[in-house]
Amino acid sequence: MRALPAVVLALLVTASPARAEGKVEWVKGYPKGGPKPGQILVKAKAVPDKGCEIVGATVDYFVNGGVGREIKLKLNAAGGIDETVIDGLDPGVTYVIFLHVKQTANSSEGPTELATLREVMATPSKR
Numbered sequence: 493m494r495a496l497p498a499v500v501l502a503l504l505v506t507a508s509p510a511r512a513e514g515k516v517e518w519v520k521g522y523p524k525g526g527p528k529p530g531q532i533l534v535k536a537k538a539v540p541d542k543g544c545e546i547v548g549a550t551v552d553y554f555v556n557g558g559v560g561r562e563i564k565l566k567l568n569a570a571g572g573i574d575e576t577v578i579d580g581l582d583p584g585v586t587y588v589i590f591l592h593v594k595q596t597a598n599s600s601e602g603p604t605e606l607a608t609l610r611e612v613m614a615t616p617s618k619r
């Protein structure tokens with residue numbers, strides 16, 4: 493009978509939750525067309541891996557096969573990515589959008605990529 497508590501303890505240790513993993517996702521409805529032709533709005537939520545913090549986010553965007561451009565995104569206090577307008581785009585053209593989110597832990601490693609999201613979207617031609 494004394495072996496039973498050890499087995500129960502082993503099961504509890506094995507069943508305990510593993511390290512929480514971070515995630516990045518678009519806020520519902522984003523990316524979407526902006527208020528003016530040739531604009532796209534981006535907004536996302538980011539949760540870092542346990543023991544890490546979100547330190548940066550960028551968007552790369554390009555017409556398929558074209559030259560890409562990159563912009564830095566503003567992080568809010570909760571670690572999410574505030575709504576950002578990508579403008580100067582050609583109206584009615586389809587763009588490929590990559591959202592890159594970086595995180596860091598308190599170590600000498602430096603920032604690492606938490607996640608990359610990809611979306612294909614046409615800019616509005618009229619508003």
